[in-house]
Amino acid sequence: MIHITINGKVVQAKDGEMLLTVIRREQIDIPTLCHHEAVEPSGACRLCMVEITKPSWDGWCDYVTSCLYPAEDGLIVNTHAPKVNELRSSILDMFLARHPKSPEIRQLAAEYGVMKTQFEEVVDGDNCILCGICTRICDTMGFKAISMVGRGHGKEVAPPLNMAPAACVGCLSCAKNCPTNYIEYNMKNGGLTIWKKDFEMIACTECGATTITKEFAEYLSVNRDIPFDYFEKCDACHRKELAGTMGRIANWDREARS
Amino acid sequence: MNKRFIVKPELCTGCRSCELACSFTHAIDGVRSLTRINPIDGGFKDLWVPVTCLQCDDAACIKSCLVNALKRNPVTGAVELNHEVCVNCMACVAACPFGCAILDTQTNLIVKCDLCGGDPACAHFCPTKALVWELIKKAVKKTG
Structure with missing residues (x-):
């Protein structure tokens, strides 16, 4: 100390x-x-x-x-x-x-009291501040799907060769942790598009709610030893299932006592 | 810690005092958090099941976390989520087979039961003692 x-x-x-x-x-x-x-x-x-x-x-x-x-x-x-x-x-x-x-x-x-910049504003700029939080998170999680590309004025965050990255599983950690919310993604009709790659979301077998992509679930079940059927239901339906099981046990117990 | 959290569904009336206690205990900057405990209809007459994290031994949430934000507290035995480290990838929400890691859509944080660090507020507020935080009695060998 x-x-x-x-x-x-x-x-x-x-x-x-x-x-x-x-x-x-x-x-x-x-x-x-x-x-x-x-x-x-x-x-x-x-x-x-x-x-x-x-x-x-x-x-x-x-x-x-x-x-x-x-x-x-x-x-x-x-x-x-x-x-x-x-x-x-x-x-x-x-x-x-x-x-x-x-x-x-x-x-x-x-x-910090800066309402207007004293420098010349970049007209056609984007909102990426090149902080690298997205690439570092992607590396830490073990996917390494995106990285810093180019240098100087041409530096940007991009997948290899600017093509849909094979390593990306669509976990959205890059987009959700971007300090300027620059990384765009599209989530509709049970699908997800990020970094020009299309993903299929796993729909809950009971209510149809979506939580993660199929690729991410497959990655977790293979690399982290989690049975794939854990991902088939959403969290709310899992809770209902648990309540149903516990309820049946409690009901047996109640009937046995009465 | 030689204490354990016991849920007795047969005593639960579904009054949701535990939800309120949980929400207010985990409030951040005066904003109520999503409850980590939910009394759900057990499917029979007058039967409610307070569903909360079971703190599994071989927890799927810990295995699914790719940034080690989920760790077991060695004192309470509860699996705790460090919000500073969490990257909101939703892996634990999807992986939990009991659905007890939940996304709080208001604050965009993932929440899960941490047994309030060793003194669960829901157990204090449960009027029918369906939720109990009690000492584990040591097994005594019968003599004679």
Whole structure:
């Protein structure tokens, strides 16, 4: 256990734990766009910048991305120093210039007082901030269906060769965790289309409700040793089935007693 | 922990006090959460079954989770879902053979019973003691 000071408060942390984890545990709000606990941090959005210093640094301080900076003993962290807020608003200013139409970016920028960007707005831009949360989640889940393609201005998130990815099972984790809701998918008539690939959803045998795609269920039953018939009913019908079974047992018991 | 959660359907009246207790106990920022326990009609007269997570030994939800968001709490024995890690892939919702991992459409979070970390609120609020959180009595060897 080591001790660090966050905004004047001494807190305990594990050695090597990232600063952002410690800060979030202390219920201090730091904006992030590219952070997700399920995946390795990447420091792409730069919004989790904090000011760090140590008594031995003679008054010097450093500005680091807290998601990638391991906690050290005796570190003094300031999460909302004037310079940090200034840094965050200039980062958001650039985000706003690149993605002027994104409602999520506009809201976050407005929270830091940036209502209009001082740079030239990109006219035909998209809402992808290239944070890589989708690709990292896809890698962590073991599918590796999408990745960063190209570099510089041409960098984008795409499946290999821009074709329907064979490895994708349609779990929608990329789309649901995208900080700007950029990844599009279409779910209708018991089917799903994402990354130009079409999937069939498993319909509940009793009520027809859909939960996951057939490909995802097959992946789980093969790789995770779950019987495939578990996926044939929706959660509500499974609960009804359990209530029916338990009800029959309780009724036998009741009849035996009376 | 030498305590266990017991459901007695024959005592349940379907009053749904447990649902309210669950919803309010798991509220986030004052917004009620979806209940993790549901009294469902058992199919016979005056018979309700409070359906909640059975905390299976070989749990399909833990096996289905690809990001290890579901873990068993070694103290209570309950399977707990870490919302920070969960990526909302719905694998556990589909995999649970009893349908006890549920998607809360209001908050877009997947919810499941965590036994309230070792003191289930539903058991406190059940007026007929159909839900009980009680000490496991040690088996005593009969002598003589």
